[in-house]
Amino acid sequence: MDIQVALQNRRTVRLFQQEPVPDQDLAELLDAARMASCGGNKQCLRYQVIRDRGLAERVFAQTAWAALVQPKRNPQWGSTAPLNFIAVLAPVKGGTVCHADAGAAIQSMQLLAFAKGLGCCWLGAIQRDRLQEILEVPAEMQVLYLLAVGYPAEAPIAEDVPGDASVAYYLDEQQRLHVPKIRRDDLAIWK
């Protein structure tokens, strides 16, 4: 897939088919993550790939989805929830650079997933204390984010809006999710 196509058309997916992602695809997402830029090439991030169904259900219970259109993009376990997650871990003492590293790694995974016909939701609204226990994360590490991964059961679209317009994502009458993106000329000053 052309990189421009992926960059423009990848959208966050919150409703999923009930088919697990093959291990090979999950492994390739990890390869995308580990090749991403990171501060000082220190590679502070670690990952847990969640495939076990029982564990995925417990992880899913610690997530929150699409606050602006609740409850219509709240996936339901057993029908529309993702079956796979990648947990992104960083040292507790890693500092803010780990969040930047995680951003680069997660976006790389999201783009590759899109090119493979998969959908993702980057999850920051997570119960980190509970995840620490459920995933048996050692005390010196913390869960920064989860990435939900699966086969999409929705097809959100982006639309360009002026800089002073609402950027709140919304559902149309057909229940399709629209994601406003501020148009280029209102975002950047050229000098």
Ligand SMILES: Cc1cc2nc3c(=O)[nH]c(=O)nc-3n(C[C@H](O)[C@H](O)[C@H](O)COP(=O)(O)O)c2cc1C
């Ligand atoms: C740091 C970060 C945290 C996010 N956390 C959540 C979350 O907890 N739940 C959720 O449904 N979406 C979450 N998202 C997804 C955003 O809502 C989504 O990226 C945004 O609406 C733009 O949509 P797009 O990814 O389709 O461009 C998060 C995204 C980022 C970058």
